[in-house]
Amino acid sequence: xxxxxxVQDREVVASALSKLAGGSRKLxxxxxxxQVLQQAEExxxxxxxxxEQMFKVNMLLLQTHPFPVVRTKEIMNWxxxxxxxxxxxxxYAHFDGVPILxxxxxxxxxxxxxxxxxxxxxxxxxxxxxxxxxxxxxxxACGIKVFSSWQTCPGCGVPLxxxxxxxxxx
Numbered sequence: 001x002x003x004x005x006x007v008q009d010r011e012v013v014a015s016a017l018s019k020l021a022g023g024s025r026k027l028x029x030x031x032x033x034x035q036v037l038q039q040a041e042e043x044x045x046x047x048x049x050x051x052e053q054m055f056k057v058n059m060l061l062l063q064t065h066p067f068p069v070v071r072t073k074e075i076m077n078w079x080x081x082x083x084x085x086x087x088x089x090x091x092y093a094h095f096d097g098v099p100i101l102x103x104x105x106x107x108x109x110x111x112x113x114x115x116x117x118x119x120x121x122x123x124x125x126x127x128x129x130x131x132x133x134x135x136x137x138x139x140x141a142c143g144i145k146v147f148s149s150w151q152t153c154p155g156c157g158v159p160l161x162x163x164x165x166x167x168x169x170x
Contacts, residue, residue: 010080018033018072107139107160108138108139114127
């Protein structure tokens with residue numbers, strides 16, 4: 001959900017996502033954000049039977065993200081949240097100038113195929129599905145190569161060990 005942080009206008013992001021979901025350029029002028037949000041409400045509120053619930057789960061099994069209409073609704077809701085406003089105002093935890101989020105996930109892997117970053121525990125790249133076997137580990141905060149045995153990142157000083165991160169988070 002970083003796009004609303006970049007654009008800083010939840011409606012622009014939600015509208016763009018709705019249009020991407022529409023598929024056809026001919027339909028773009030006809031896409032109405034209010035109707036997309038209503039569709040998301042109907043999808044989430046449907047209290048169909050067991051068969052409908054199983055169908056929903058089955059459709060989402062191989063998906064990496066929720067359906068675009070659901071994502072649109074979540075972006076609109078998050079844009080009104082206190083968490084979003086705090087981030088915009090710079091009110092979030094830092095550790096020596098580095099956002100604490102980097103300290104919580106201190107090490108990332110870099111895909112050997114497409115160079116995209118992934119969680120250190122990822123078995124395959126979320127961008128290209130390539131195996132992360134042999135992927136290099138990097139500091140999430142500054143991006144330099146690190147080893148899992150290191151206590152801190154030599155580039156930015158962020159703790160790389162779980163125990164150190166728990167102490168920072170507390």
